[in-house]
Amino acid sequence: MSIVDLRNLSKSYGRKTVLRDINLSVQPGEFMVVFGLPVSGKSVLVRLITGLEKPDAGQIVLRGVDMTRAAPGDRNLGYVPQSFALYPHFSVYDNIAYPLAIARAPRDETREAVQSAARLLKIEQFLDRRPDQLSGGQKQRVAIARGLVKKSEIFVLDDPLVGLDFKLRERLIEDLKATQEQLKVTFIYTTSEAVEATQLASTLAMLDHGEIVEIGPPEELYARPARAETMRNVGFPQANFISGKLAQRDGGYWLSTPLFESALQQSANARVPLDQAVALPISVGVRPEHVVLGAAPANGANGAFEFEAKVLLREDLGGEEIVYLEAGGQQLATVLRSDDEQALDIHIDQTVTAHIHPERAVVYADGKYVGRAG
Amino acid sequence: MIDITVKNLSKKFGDFTALKDLNMTFPAGTVTCLLGPSGCGKTTLMRIIAGLEVPTTGEVYFGNDQVNRLSTRQRNIGMVFQYPVVYRGINVRQNIELPLTEDKTLSKAERDKRVDEVLDILEMRHAADADISELDNGTRQKVACAREVARRPRIILFDEPITNVDINSKLQLKRALKELFTRLKQTIVYVTHDQTEAMTLADQIALMNEGVIAQMSKPRELYDKPNDAFAGFFLGNPGMNFYEGIAVNGGKVTCPLFPMPIELAAAHAGERSVTLGIRPEHVRIVGAQTALAVPAKVTSRAVVVGGQYLVTLKVGDTESAFSIAAKAKTRAGADHVTVGSDVWVEFPIERVRVFGQSETQPQV
Numbered sequence: 001m002s003i004v005d006l007r008n009l010s011k012s013y014g015r016k017t018v019l020r021d022i023n024l025s026v027q028p029g030e031f032m033v034v035f036g037l038p039v040s041g042k043s044v045l046v047r048l049i050t051g052l053e054k055p056d057a058g059q060i061v062l063r064g065v066d067m068t069r070a071a072p073g074d075r076n077l078g079y080v081p082q083s084f085a086l087y088p089h090f091s092v093y094d095n096i097a098y099p100l101a102i103a104r105a106p107r108d109e110t111r112e113a114v115q116s117a118a119r120l121l122k123i124e125q126f127l128d129r130r131p132d133q134l135s136g137g138q139k140q141r142v143a144i145a146r147g148l149v150k151k152s153e154i155f156v157l158d159d160p161l162v163g164l165d166f167k168l169r170e171r172l173i174e175d176l177k178a179t180q181e182q183l184k185v186t187f188i189y190t191t192s193e194a195v196e197a198t199q200l201a202s203t204l205a206m207l208d209h210g211e212i213v214e215i216g217p218p219e220e221l222y223a224r225p226a227r228a229e230t231m232r233n234v235g236f237p238q239a240n241f242i243s244g245k246l247a248q249r250d251g252g253y254w255l256s257t258p259l260f261e262s263a264l265q266q267s268a269n270a271r272v273p274l275d276q277a278v279a280l281p282i283s284v285g286v287r288p289e290h291v292v293l294g295a296a297p298a299n300g301a302n303g304a305f306e307f308e309a310k311v312l313l314r315e316d317l318g319g320e321e322i323v324y325l326e327a328g329g330q331q332l333a334t335v336l337r338s339d340d341e342q343a344l345d346i347h348i349d350q351t352v353t354a355h356i357h358p359e360r361a362v363v364y365a366d367g368k369y370v371g372r373a374g
Numbered sequence: 375m376i377d378i379t380v381k382n383l384s385k386k387f388g389d390f391t392a393l394k395d396l397n398m399t400f401p402a403g404t405v406t407c408l409l410g411p412s413g414c415g416k417t418t419l420m421r422i423i424a425g426l427e428v429p430t431t432g433e434v435y436f437g438n439d440q441v442n443r444l445s446t447r448q449r450n451i452g453m454v455f456q457y458p459v460v461y462r463g464i465n466v467r468q469n470i471e472l473p474l475t476e477d478k479t480l481s482k483a484e485r486d487k488r489v490d491e492v493l494d495i496l497e498m499r500h501a502a503d504a505d506i507s508e509l510d511n512g513t514r515q516k517v518a519c520a521r522e523v524a525r526r527p528r529i530i531l532f533d534e535p536i537t538n539v540d541i542n543s544k545l546q547l548k549r550a551l552k553e554l555f556t557r558l559k560q561t562i563v564y565v566t567h568d569q570t571e572a573m574t575l576a577d578q579i580a581l582m583n584e585g586v587i588a589q590m591s592k593p594r595e596l597y598d599k600p601n602d603a604f605a606g607f608f609l610g611n612p613g614m615n616f617y618e619g620i621a622v623n624g625g626k627v628t629c630p631l632f633p634m635p636i637e638l639a640a641a642h643a644g645e646r647s648v649t650l651g652i653r654p655e656h657v658r659i660v661g662a663q664t665a666l667a668v669p670a671k672v673t674s675r676a677v678v679v680g681g682q683y684l685v686t687l688k689v690g691d692t693e694s695a696f697s698i699a700a701k702a703k704t705r706a707g708a709d710h711v712t713v714g715s716d717v718w719v720e721f722p723i724e725r726v727r728v729f730g731q732s733e734t735q736p737q738v
Binding site: 066135136165167170177198199218219222234235237266287288289312313314315316317318319320322324331335336338339348 | 411413545548549552553556567568569573574593594596607608609610611612613615653654655656666674675676677678679680681682684703705706707
């Protein structure tokens with residue numbers, strides 16, 4: 001049975017609909033990441049779950065009980081807000097203990113809870129300090145610990161790593177994942193960072209313009225995205241998108257793009273049948289790792305799409321390199337490992353040959369999955 | 375073209391020491407990136423070079439000239455800031471030309487030549503007559519860079535010029551900077567906290583930490599051969615795996631990463647213990663036992679950059695508490711590396727960095 005159940009939730013401000021018919025079931029022990037670009041509605045969703053705002057329609061069911069109209073204090077949720085404030089005149093200990101002090105928890109219980117949260121977030125040695133004696137990262141750890149100190153099985157974290165240093169985020173991602181696993185609790189966590197989302201989530205919900213368009217394990221959404229927005233945004237670097245046209249031809253269907261053309265078969269998993277897709281805007285997604293440098297291997301009828309491209313820029317991530325290309329008026333990114341020999345002799349403005357295997361070209365009509373070009 | 379040298383440079387703000395006795399040279403005609411976490415001193419160093427901040431001790435030289443007493447204006451430097459500084463109401467060409475008109479020795483023909491040169495490099499000839507207010511902030515930043523470059527000051531300082539540009543303009547701005555830097559060979563100091571930006575644009579990176587230069591090297595050298603644990607930690611996503619306090623006996627180390635004792639280079643053979651570091655993408659998961667492989671169990675897997683899997687491993691005696699953890703980055707599509715599976719793992723010796731025993735894993 002799900003521990004958090006959101007049913008047909010909607011929320012508008014004036015004429016602007018921020019959340020539309022949200023349905024989300026969260027299982028006990030799940031690390032549910034609600035992933036979406038800024039202003040996709042993530043923070044409003046958090047405010048509805050925590051009770052800081054009320055939905056216009058729909059239900060919020062916690063632990064099997066309808067809590068849609070319940071006050072925030074009655075929901076028994078741990079909460080880590082996006083922007084945190086620590087009490088400057090309190091010690092780190094008292095800052096973390098604050099939610100328990102309000103709830104008038106016994107002193108022993110409080111001490112144990114504070115120490116355990118501090119241990120998980122690796123700030124045990126700072127409990128006697130005041131916030132101004134801590135680094136930015138340590139302060140964020142205190143804020144997260146304060147959110148986790150509550151005796152609850154459900155925690156809501158609203159983009160807690162946004163704006164933090166790259167390195168700090170790397171560490172906190174590891175520590176948050178370990179914390180959730182050790183506590184064996186349920187996390188509902190929002191972010192707009194793809195790699196943060198795929199590293200943390202056991203289940204990922206893709207929020208796009210106020211709607212949850214897709215839910216699943218992150219690897220599944222990465223490998224088989226049913227929506228163009230999922231393919232574009234779940235993954236770093238972002239997937240390439242090429243505009244295309246779909247037409248009926250010789251009793252079948254024919255896809256054409258500025259880079260390649262191909263026959264298209266009806267797919268069993270299609271969200272839009274081909275006869276309807278022809279009337280819709282067509283886009284073709286290709287992940288950067290599937291834009292391959294070098295000539296296509298010659299292998300007959302189902303061969304790869306080969307094209308010439310100009311190198312715009314090489315961006316060195318250390319372990320990998322992103323090579324930006326321009327081909328047929330389209331901009332494409334590809335990724336190499338820095339230990340690939342290929343990575344050595346590519347330079348800006350050079351013309352290179354690249355290819356894409358047809359089964360790696362994912363066709364969407366009006367953003368919905370139609371099929372693959374191979 | 376002129377180099378910049380700082381000698382015994384320190385800066386204190388009250389009790390806080392921002393820079394600790396720096397001695398370094400920024401080579402003429404090249405791009406030096408000052409890279410490091412917030413609070414490392416990179417911005418303070420740049421401001422001292424610019425003359426916007428007075429050092430507590432030490433000297434700054436442009437070539438052979440000591441410039442400590444010169445004002446920012448007298449130092450003849452160009453500056454590009456986080457937010458584009460452009461003049462409204464005039465077009466792109468006029469924006470770039472404006473500072474050149476102050477130099478009365480330049481003829482109109484010479485001014486046009488300089489403006490055209492940068493417009494060509496930036497592929498912006500067609501936009502020369504565009505009004506500044508019609509441009510997005512990425513293009514405005516390109517204009518701001520072009521103006522400083524065309525003026526040919528002795529040195530140009532860039533203070534995180536890409537950070538606040540719209541995500542859609544970042545690529546074109548990076549490309550523009552790369553082109554300007556490569557073609558014009560000016561002496562450039564570029565401050566950033568973004569390792570990718572530094573690795574992409576720099577001729578050399580001065581990695582800073584807590585007011586000192588941790589290492590100054592060419593980008594790939596800094597990444598592949600970090601001299602200290604901080605460089606191994608700060609660069610890379612994620613940074614290195616570290617193994618601290620590995621005992622050295624008879625010049626060799628024995629640890630769960632290797633199936634046999636490993637001989638250390640002479641430089642470390644005399645230490646009592648060392649810290650070992652290896653980058654996740656260099657940890658090799660192999661299908662079957664090899665002479666270099668040790669057993670491991672896959673404990674988690676997540677898709678990261680470019681479809682690679684970031685995998686965590688329990689290495690060594692995988693059923694006991696004595697096993698050690700390692701992160702590995704597989705290539706895209708390594709679907710056979712599943713959570714819970716037993717695998718063999720190689721830690722290639724040529725990829726393992728050995729740090730002295732005082733080097734511990736940096737904390738954030």
